[in-house]
Amino acid sequence: MKPLKPREPTLQKISGKNAVNGVKATNTLGEITEDKPLLSVVGVNVAFAKKGLDALGVTDDLLDPLFKAGQKDDAFALNDKGVGATKEEFKPDWDEAFLQENQEIHGVFLIAGDSFDTVNAKLDEIKNIFTADGTSSIADVATLAGDVRPGENKGHEHFGYMDGISQPALKGVDDVNGKQPLPGQSLIDLGVVLHGRGKDAITGRPEWSKDGSFLAFRKLPQLVPEFDKFLLDAAGNIKSFDDFLDPPTAADILGARMVGRWKSGAPIRVAPLEDDVALANDPQRNNKFRFNPESQEICPFAAHIRKMNPRKDLDKFKGPPDFVDPVDEHLIMRRGIPFGPEVTTEEKLTKTTKYERGLYFVSYQADLSNGFSFLQKSWANNTAFPPLNDPSVVPGFDPIIGQALDEVRAMSGANDDATNDSLPLSRQWVQSKGGEYFFSPSIKALGGV
Numbered sequence: 001m002k003p004l005k006p007r008e009p010t011l012q013k014i015s016g017k018n019a020v021n022g023v024k025a026t027n028t029l030g031e032i033t034e035d036k037p038l039l040s041v042v043g044v045n046v047a048f049a050k051k052g053l054d055a056l057g058v059t060d061d062l063l064d065p066l067f068k069a070g071q072k073d074d075a076f077a078l079n080d081k082g083v084g085a086t087k088e089e090f091k092p093d094w095d096e097a098f099l100q101e102n103q104e105i106h107g108v109f110l111i112a113g114d115s116f117d118t119v120n121a122k123l124d125e126i127k128n129i130f131t132a133d134g135t136s137s138i139a140d141v142a143t144l145a146g147d148v149r150p151g152e153n154k155g156h157e158h159f160g161y162m163d164g165i166s167q168p169a170l171k172g173v174d175d176v177n178g179k180q181p182l183p184g185q186s187l188i189d190l191g192v193v194l195h196g197r198g199k200d201a202i203t204g205r206p207e208w209s210k211d212g213s214f215l216a217f218r219k220l221p222q223l224v225p226e227f228d229k230f231l232l233d234a235a236g237n238i239k240s241f242d243d244f245l246d247p248p249t250a251a252d253i254l255g256a257r258m259v260g261r262w263k264s265g266a267p268i269r270v271a272p273l274e275d276d277v278a279l280a281n282d283p284q285r286n287n288k289f290r291f292n293p294e295s296q297e298i299c300p301f302a303a304h305i306r307k308m309n310p311r312k313d314l315d316k317f318k319g320p321p322d323f324v325d326p327v328d329e330h331l332i333m334r335r336g337i338p339f340g341p342e343v344t345t346e347e348k349l350t351k352t353t354k355y356e357r358g359l360y361f362v363s364y365q366a367d368l369s370n371g372f373s374f375l376q377k378s379w380a381n382n383t384a385f386p387p388l389n390d391p392s393v394v395p396g397f398d399p400i401i402g403q404a405l406d407e408v409r410a411m412s413g414a415n416d417d418a419t420n421d422s423l424p425l426s427r428q429w430v431q432s433k434g435g436e437y438f439f440s441p442s443i444k445a446l447g448g449v
């Protein structure tokens, strides 16, 4: 395994609640960036692909067909780009490592830490376990390094929007010992992320797999200069808020309508009526909103966060009290991280991506066909979602991650807040370059406590 390289310059330490006395935050140039005491933190997770379990001789059925077949087998249905008109012929346009033509992916170690030094040290430690007798029993298919973006972009993905705000809370974990879910946070059954829903799913799986979760990994490069150019070109007819002291530009408004939040992370429905940065940073308020089920005047139906979590939009389809919530069963825990350098001046000037950057998307769910794969296929790629009473309005594609084989995509409600007009999305700005489905067992299953 190759050591991970830090991006230059990058923060080597974090501060805040994990702090202990004595260490200063520095960047790779050795400059002190934060005058707060710090603690070095690192964590490791291991997860297995089906081929990895096979290689270990684990024959148990984990009851997830997508996991069994692997993500490459799902690429055609996910509308990933590639060559071949049928599933059988299809070869996705993925990085070689994920195509698994020469080397199978058996598993993944996810190492997260507060600096590249701690992460590299942990990587060495793991490597040593597998090379203890002088021969290596592990082959490195790919070593991928992600990092939080530097400076004021910390916590923002590469298009510039604050990420990681809305996550579900788990019953029995996030609502015990006086803990409360945050306002607006869905409190979901633990089974949605761990066992599967209902008795059958829990009892059908082998004992060791309980308390484990399926992990979807996707490498998602983002065409940032091209995305910014589209916002500038397409925002022409959007009225800005001229009567505000610091009005957002038309491009800012269009971008917020495509994502469903301002770059600050504030939900589009409130800002810019108040200080959106303060709102974005207040966990008591930044997720406390609903959409108006039959209107996209404030937030388009196809906006990324509305497609991915329509909140109460689907309440009209709810059945009797024991009926599974049509949104809750599809919620996922997201644990992704950006990768690649910041956009360079040359890329800004030419409005063309030269250096690959994007998101290593990671999500946990009890079964992939209700989690990641469902969200991508049935909601992001589905122009008719969410279903509306007014048949004349077609919500369109999720403009951030929606994929169509022919690339002809459009969304409604983004042009101007008073209309349902369709806005052609000139291209996909996110295109998958690979991924795999894994199973992440509990610590107990791995032989821990």
Ligand code: HEM
Binding pocket: 157, 158, 159, 161, 162, 163, 164, 165, 166, 167, 218, 220, 221, 222, 259, 261, 304, 305, 306, 308, 309, 332, 334, 358, 359, 361, 372, 375, 376, 380, 400, 401, 430
């Ligand atoms: C939320 C960006 C890929 C599912 C968000 C948010 C941003 C964002 C800015 C708002 C922050 C938040 O509410 O936490 C992106 C980008 C992606 C990407 C740039 C690709 C490069 C995906 C994928 C999925 C997904 C592949 C699943 C198929 C979600 C979900 C939420 C979310 C479930 C939370 C919605 C809510 O609860 O309100 N994403 N995302 N995202 N995204 Fe993505």
